[in-house]
Amino acid sequence: MTDQKDENARLNEEHRIRMQKTQAEVRERVKAAQEERGTLIVLTGDGKGKSTSGFGTVARAVGYDMSTAVVQFVKGTWPCGERDLLKKLGVPFHVMGTGFTWDTQDREKDIAAAREAWKTCAEHLQNPDLHLLLMDELTYMLNYGYLDTDEVLSALQARPINQTVVITGRGAPQSLMDIADTVSEVKPLKHAFEAGIKARKGVDW
Ligand code: ATP
Numbered sequence: 319m320t321d322q323k324d325e326n327a328r329l330n331e332e333h334r335i336r337m338q339k340t341q342a343e344v345r346e347r348v349k350a351a352q353e354e355r356g357t358l359i360v361l362t363g364d365g366k367g368k369s370t371s372g373f374g375t376v377a378r379a380v381g382y383d384m385s386t387a388v389v390q391f392v393k394g395t396w397p398c399g400e401r402d403l404l405k406k407l408g409v410p411f412h413v414m415g416t417g418f419t420w421d422t423q424d425r426e427k428d429i430a431a432a433r434e435a436w437k438t439c440a441e442h443l444q445n446p447d448l449h450l451l452l453m454d455e456l457t458y459m460l461n462y463g464y465l466d467t468d469e470v471l472s473a474l475q476a477r478p479i480n481q482t483v484v485i486t487g488r489g490a491p492q493s494l495m496d497i498a499d500t501v502s503e504v505k506p507l508k509h510a511f512e513a514g515i516k517a518r519k520g521v522d523w
């Protein structure tokens with residue numbers, strides 16, 4: 319019994335010392351981070367959670383009544399719960415390709431729609447009053463060559479200092495990750511779809 323008590327006391331003390339050390343290290347790092355500016359966040363990889371993370375960040379900003387905008391590089395007919403919510407809240411929300419369908423596989427029309435959506439992004443990227451811009455599924459436009467990567471990178475780098483940009487999509491080009499401040503890769507360890515479970519409204523879209 320006493321042995322057990324001693325062992326517990328020793329473990330508690332070890333834990334206390336470890337926590338104290340971690341706390342000191344975290345405090346040091348917090349103190350060292352002095353720069354205040356918006357960041358470029360890239361959320362990529364094949365796992366589930368990129369767009370939901372991007373929209374989660376938009377929700378955070380909206381919660382503080384900060385100015386946000388979303389441009390979604392998907393076909394306009396795709397349902398999306400976040401879009402309906404944010405539109406109700408008055409967040410500017412542009413969806414590429416409303417009015418035509420991807421099913422036609424008309425490359426020229428796809429490119430025109432991508433460029434149109436990019437025009438909206440370019441305007442947002444010049445707005446110093448915009449706190450946060452989400453460009454959902456942008457990476458595909460770069461990978462298909464629908465948008466000029468250099469033009470996109472230049473606009474990102476020239477944006478107002480306090481503006482944060484979140485970009486989502488699989489296969490983010492290296493050049494985009496190179497200029498980003500934060501890059502997360504979502505890795506699929508398991509996905510319900512592979513077990514034959516259908517995607518669900520209010521969960522997957
Ligand atoms: P979410 O919108 O759920 O955060 P995502 O943005 O990470 O997903 P996308 O690549 O944009 O993923 O996927 C579009 C759709 O496919 C979404 O409905 C998403 O839930 C689903 N999905 C994402 N990853 C996988 C996967 N590994 N296998 C099957 N379906 C997936």
Ligand code: MG
Pocket residue numbers: 368369370455486487
């Ligand atoms: Mg997505």
